[in-house]
Amino acid sequence: MYTSRAAIRVVSHVKxxxxxxxxxxxxxxxxxxxxxxxxxxxxxxxxxxxxxxxLCNEDYVKHKTVMKAWSHYRKAKIQENEKLLQKxxxxxxxxxxxxxxxxxxxxxxxxxxxxxxxxxxxxRVPTEYPPRQIWFYDYxxxxxxx
Amino acid sequence: xxxxVIRSSLVLSRIPIVTPDVPAFEKAFYQYQEQLERRLMWTFxxxxxxxxxxxxxxxxxxxxxxxxxxxxxxxxxxxxxxxKHGRDRRFKQxxxxxxxxxxxxxxxxxDDxxxxxxxxxxxxxxxxxxxxxNSRITIFDEKNDxxxxxxxxxxxxxxxxxxxxxNEWTFPSFEVSNDQINKGLHNIAEEGLRNIGGDKINTWTxxxxxxxxxxxxxxxxxxxxxxxxxxxxxxxxxxxxxxWLTKEEIQDIVSDEYYSKINHLLSQ
Numbered sequence: 001m002y003t004s005r006a007a008i009r010v011v012s013h014v015k016x017x018x019x020x021x022x023x024x025x026x027x028x029x030x031x032x033x034x035x036x037x038x039x040x041x042x043x044x045x046x047x048x049x050x051x052x053x054x055l056c057n058e059d060y061v062k063h064k065t066v067m068k069a070w071s072h073y074r075k076a077k078i079q080e081n082e083k084l085l086q087k088x089x090x091x092x093x094x095x096x097x098x099x100x101x102x103x104x105x106x107x108x109x110x111x112x113x114x115x116x117x118x119x120x121x122x123x124r125v126p127t128e129y130p131p132r133q134i135w136f137y138d139y140x141x142x143x144x145x146x
Numbered sequence: 147x148x149x150x151v152i153r154s155s156l157v158l159s160r161i162p163i164v165t166p167d168v169p170a171f172e173k174a175f176y177q178y179q180e181q182l183e184r185r186l187m188w189t190f191x192x193x194x195x196x197x198x199x200x201x202x203x204x205x206x207x208x209x210x211x212x213x214x215x216x217x218x219x220x221x222x223x224x225x226x227x228x229x230k231h232g233r234d235r236r237f238k239q240x241x242x243x244x245x246x247x248x249x250x251x252x253x254x255x256x257d258d259x260x261x262x263x264x265x266x267x268x269x270x271x272x273x274x275x276x277x278x279x280n281s282r283i284t285i286f287d288e289k290n291d292x293x294x295x296x297x298x299x300x301x302x303x304x305x306x307x308x309x310x311x312x313n314e315w316t317f318p319s320f321e322v323s324n325d326q327i328n329k330g331l332h333n334i335a336e337e338g339l340r341n342i343g344g345d346k347i348n349t350w351t352x353x354x355x356x357x358x359x360x361x362x363x364x365x366x367x368x369x370x371x372x373x374x375x376x377x378x379x380x381x382x383x384x385x386x387x388x389x390w391l392t393k394e395e396i397q398d399i400v401s402d403e404y405y406s407k408i409n410h411l412l413s414q
Contacts, residue, residue, distance in 0.1 A: 041191065041193075045188065047230045047231060050238075051235045088411065091358040095355075096356065109330030110330060110355050110356060111355065120350045122377060123374065124163065128165050128279070129280050130299055131163075134163060137378065139347065139377035140346050
């Protein structure tokens with residue numbers, strides 16, 4: 001923990017905004033200083049750190065194996081995802097170039113820039129557990145203004 | 147020269163409602179990492195969070211399990227304890243929170259965390275009711291009702307309908323006639339969906355650009371447009387059969403040729 005003397009040195013320039021009279025206590029610190037000491041003690045490592053982790057050779061090999069397996073797993077997952085994205089891009093490209101040959105009008109519309117397009121607010125972000133009402137069924141389309 | 151036949155299909159998906167299930171390997175790895183992290187954690191600074199002499203401090207201290215301190219002339223088979231601030235520095239620190247009156251035992255199995263909805267409805271007005279998570283498995287999962295939107299919550303579902311002509315399951319597909327061409331593929335697909343399934347459905351078209359093209363042997367060019375269902379229900383007017391399916395279920399139900407064309411569009 002922080003020694004009280006160090007704390008006094010650190011916070012000697014800190015002045016309380018309000019003058020408060022406390023009970024005279026020759027042994028302890030000023031309560032304001034005491035609070036700062038306990039706050040600093042939370043951030044300091046003294047007497048709070050655990051012992052160093054010492055693994056025997058066998059445990060170390062186990063740990064290495066686990067980490068290696070994880071990195072292989074992650075790598076495979078990322079590569080698979082990249083491959084999928086590539087495939088999706090290719091199929092989109094093929095579809096659009098074919099559409100240009102088949103129907104130039106549809107191609108023009110399909111490539112129009114959609115300005116101001118946003119995700120709808122009603123789309124939900126997945127949560128760990130479902131809401132009480134899972135799906136909203138009673139939707140009806142907005143009436144056109146007359 | 148005859149004009150080529152163009153069809154516009156809608157890949158309508160229901161996005162996941164809950165987070166994906168964690169595979170067994172990932173679960174084991176996360177648990178290992180958590181244990182490592184707990185072992186290397188600094189001691190919990192109790193004096194900071196609980197003021198001395200308060201009721202909260204007393205209750206917290208009472209709930210803790212303190213390790214046995216070192217003592218002369220005592221032999222410790224698992225090594226000499228090394229206590230600092232009431233924690234054995236050789237091991238992780240277990241912090242036990244004091245129990246409140248309305249606390250419930252949280253089941254350790256994460257897959258089903260709740261009771262039936264009926265009994266929960268009874269005490270909804272009670273503000274002090276215990277917090278309980280809803281189940282990730284719904285009644286539609288148990289019934290295996292494939293027409294429901296409330297099944298397979300951690301997965302993306304896709305709408306498939308049965309063609310009356312050849313009894314094959316496909317995405318809803320609509321012919322593009324010449325007088326419709328000025329609408330664009332995405333609007334034709336969305337309008338077609340409302341024609342067969344009623345207009346009480348809210349969807350969001352991802353893009354006006356087709357995501358894929360399927361070239362059929364009989365000269366039909368089928369363009370796929372992606373879309374999400376947000377609210378409402380697909381309610382077929384002519385009693386068409388329809389299903390909301392995950393990727394694996396789609397593979398079982400559609401022809402292999404069709405699946406190989408749409409495989410990469412479907413989310414795992």
